[in-house]
Amino acid sequence: MVEIPVDPEDTASIHMIGNEILESMIVAVENVRDRLMRATSALEWKDVPYAVIGGNAVAAWVCEIEPAAVRNTQDVDLLLNRGDLQAAEDALGQAGFVRRDREGITTFLDGPGGRARDAIHVVFAGEKVRPEYEFAAPVVESVQRTTKHRVLALALLVQMKLTSFRNKDKVHLQDLASVGLIDRSWLAKLPRSLSERLQEILDNPDA
Secondary structure (H helix, E strand, O other), rough: OOOOOOOHHHHHHHHHHHHHHHHHHHHHHHHHHHHHHHHHHHHOOOOOOOOOEEEHHHHHHHHHHHHHOOHHHHHHHEEOOOOHHHHHHHHHOOOOOEEEEOEEEEEEEEEEOOHHHHHHEEOOOOOOOOOOOOOOOOOOOOEEEEEEEEEEHHHHHHHHHHHHOOOHHHHHHHHHOOOOOOOOHHHOOHHHHHHHHHHHHHHHHOO
């Protein structure tokens, strides 16, 4: 076997680049957590009803069973009542967030110069996220209170994920199934269309 000589300087350079990437990843995760905590704390302070949904809600439920299985997410998604939008805007504004409405979608940018990628995404309770969806978003009141914020109840979170059923929703459902939070006993509890989608997830856990 031919040995390829390795320059010690190249090894040191790779090590430094690796550390920089790792540090960037840590900062990105912390930034998402910071946005989530600032937003939910502001809503709690002003007593505005809300529920954490999306990837952070999935992470919260998974963490209850197996913290090592938690998957990081770049999104902060919140369920709000449309009638509470002005109160939410006032509360989030005090935490530095700026409301932006575009093409029927409401987000809160992290400051006037905030990027859309780093925004808080709002879903309105009792309304369809997309017109073609079979089911509307659930009510805000169905939450599981944690020590830090309010997370959507598991059954309704699963229904939202099955309704959307994008690639990332499928991954989130696989995460919930991998720690035993959802299993085949759920199939009989769901509407047929959603039950078939869950069956697909359970039949292909590593897809």
